[in-house]
Amino acid sequence: MNRGLLAAVALSLGCGLLGASHHLATADVPGGTVVRTTPVAGTPHILDGRVFAVTRVGNTVILGGSFTRVRNEGSNTEVVRNGLVALDANTGQVSPVFNPNPGTSVTSLLPAADGTSVYVGGGFTSISGATRARVARIRVADGAVVPTFNAGTINGNVRDMALRNGRLWIAGAFTHVAGRSQPALATLDPDTGAYLPYMGLRVAGTHRGSGVTQVLKIDTTADGSRLVAVGNFDTLQGVRNHQLLMLDTSGASAQPATFRTGFYLTPCSSAFDTYMRDVAFSDDDSFFVVTTTGAYGGSTGACDTTARFETRTVSTDAPPSWINHTGGDTTYGVEVTPAAVYVGGHQRWQNNPFAGDRAGPGAVSREGIAALDPVNGLPLSWNPGRDKGVGVFDFLFDDRGLWVASDTTRIAGQLRSRIALLLKDGATRPTIRTPLLPNDVYTGGSTAALTGLLKRRYDGAVAGAVQDPPDGGINWSTVRGAFMVNGVLYLGQSDGSFTRRTFSGTRFGGAQVVNTSDLIVRLAAWHDEVAVMTGMFLDDNRVYFTLTGDPNLYYRYFTPESGVVGAQRYVAGTGVAGLDLRQARGMFLAGSQVYVATSTGTLVRVDWQRGGASGRLVAGTATTVSGPTLDGQTWGGRAMFLFQNATGGGA
CATH class of the missing domain: 2.120.10 (Neuraminidase)
Structure with a gap:
């Protein structure tokens, strides 16, 4: 998940804060404008594999994934691009000089603070001809490695990254960073790549006693005071934080936050080491949203759901503010904007808690992609539809609209292979105001x-x-x-x-x-x-x-x-x-x-x-x-x- 590039908008969402001592006298539900339901022309076609990550640096959009071949819209010429490709944000044309060729899947991308380079995370051990183990920093202009950044040996895949308060967070399946034992979640110097001891807490255990301890996705608040992580783990510093943890990152070192939840203790299907898929904060930092897989697990469980939690909750077992069930289908990527919570997976329905792999009472058709009401999680009217495939693995909301990165070729019935852009000037709904007297x-x-x-x-x-x-x-x-x-x-x-x-x-x-x-x-x-x-x-x-x-x-x-x-x-x-x-x-x-x-x-x-x-x-x-x-x-x-x-x- 990539945080949007728009300025944070303070929302007076009426769910409020669990445990808060102050509540608004009225709870107006903000209106907003969703993105269009039809994609813009001109984006390139990613011809195989999956697009796992999308980010933007200046006027360049970078895609990372498991693909090997791309072509420009309107062209029959295929171009080899292994795992990384750059394109013009306005025209969609593929950069002819950006070709880092990591040789294996890229799972995470993150703009660097200089506005000219990007961090790349994945399973690679070399990139742009240089030895870099699973995280690198490369120039957007030509794909060359930034030589002053070298994190040394990271012994497992880097799945996600975040940059806040002068620290580069990396999350993944590693146990050691530059020879130091620091499983699943660590901090680096964003300029040099050197290990930083700021994150010294221990993430341990697994969901079902299988697989490896790993953090799949992280996000941070815009003010840098909180980090939330999801993945295959059980404890933080020996205290149960099953599959979801929150850190207080406002001080001199990372500390456990006041938020814990037992919602993700639900077993779900044994086919998954972890059923967590993505997490994203709202622009105003007041809440975050989590998506899961797991197969149908009933109307009260966490399997195959999208759920909202309040950021400043003080609880050892915080419940969700709302839950949306798909009825047995996975939701992968999530992007929270002021107008909507966009989710994408291989789901067929939303609002479907009472049936598994079929539509139950109240089910609403939303194939492969949906926009949810941020206040209650119900689907909005927005409904472009997309070929489901496995899912949408990443979204990016920027000043043009919503970039959708996936493994399928059609959205809204149009051919937009594995990457699509939906412009931001779609339908607008008004604010709902609380009635007053007289x-x-x-x-x-x-x-x-x-x-x-x-x-x-x-x-x-x-x-x-x-x-x-x-x-x-x-x-x-x-x-x-x-x-x-x-x-x-x-x-x-x-x-x-x-x-x-x-x-x-x-x-x-x-x-x-x-x-x-x-x-x-x-x-x-x-x-x-x-x-x-x-x-x-x-x-x-x-x-x-x-x-x-x-x-x-x-x-x-x-x-x-x-x-x-x-x-x-x-x-x-x-x-x-x-x-x-x-x-x-x-x-x-x-x-x-x-x-x-x-x-x-x-x-x-x-x-x-x-x-x-x-x-x-x-x-x-x-x-x-x-x-x-x-x-x-x-x-x-x-x-x-x-x-x-x-x-x-x-x-």
Whole structure:
């Protein structure tokens, strides 16, 4: 994985930080622009093998892999390039002078700080005619070795590298670096290649007692304070950090970070020494995403998943903030951008936790490549498709777009052999803003107007007079929950349907079925829940809801842009003192507070705490703020929602 070249963008992603002491009052979900779904013309064709790594230095893109032959787009002339090739970032033309010829696979590439050279990692022992064991630094202009950099003998493959705070990190299957015992993860001087003792911690063990101890992939935060690593290992300094570890790299020497997880203790298939495949931090360093292989391992395991974790978690067993299951197919490369988490492998589906090697309830087709919602992991609408092969082994997000390095020849139906560029100006989705008070509160299916719609102005303390707005021809007695997003009203109804329509406050658009998760195998459990809901609201791209006679607050992931509902249901908690959720008769979110109408006609306000995998009602904060005996207002109905216009503002 290569960190993008764009400046870091601070995202207010609502998952928050597990264990954090501060949470935002509102959790706007940022919009963003995904890359195009069709590749740009002009990239060269890599004619055999695999492209394992892609990076960029100035106007030159360098590819590393196991290939031997390339040709320019529009040319029939094949050019020999063993494991390394350079091309013009703008024209795609292969450099005629860059030919280091390492003679064996290159698995990692990393720009040097000088802007004119690149670090190369792999299994080679010579490159550009010079003796260099598994890591070298070469000039981009002509492929010549930088003679002042020599790391000496590294006795195993270098699989990945990172450059931060004046240190070159190398990761791989080695046990010794320049004669010193330092298994799997080490630091070098980036100018000379000399061994640096900064990383003196011991990585040891294996996942299944097979294979060799090795780190497959690493990434670092932009501020250089954290490094995360995945691979075939069990312990760090004798403490279990199974297949995933995090280092605190902010001090004078590398130290274990406060983050540990047991999520990757799942056995998965015995065919794999390790099922870890890639890891990448977000641009703002707040979270990282991990991809795996492993064959289908059930709906709760780590096999064949993409999962998000919060960087600053303080825990010995940190859970993922979200998990996306493919249903038994491998996801290899991952690239996190402000707009999307791009993943590529030989997966056929996303959102598919309940079936192995077939589409289960809720599965969404995303063949070989997908863009996931960073906030909940569900697939966005972006869907170019690619020949699956083994997978996408690396991504690079730069100022032109997304470079996709793989082992297959077609993406979006076009011939782009093993390397493709998708320009960055694709579709844009708007920010989803948390609704606020004062605002218009709509109530449908109330005792005062069973089939109609009512509204009243409310500022959190004083409710205005009840009004009778247009009802859109909807029989509101059949509605079971509602919320608005950017001028669109979402309705769950008694027949289990989930629909959306535009709503201006006076005019309703036609109903559209929200059924992306039903197109292959109907997500029946969701529709059964919709039919018996007693309240619903959206926060942080999660639909929270209550059910008839049930004390729990549940949630499912939901991405309005793609219309995908999460296949799995989760529990956000129960009611709190002063609020029994079995009495819920409508609810809405306003800022950092949830308002729940009850069967007695009262309106109860509860603080809403964001963080981790879901939000939660805060114990000790339930307050009855309105009701028949307080201010003469009677609340509750089949649906309650706050108005939100097309730009996310209230009425």
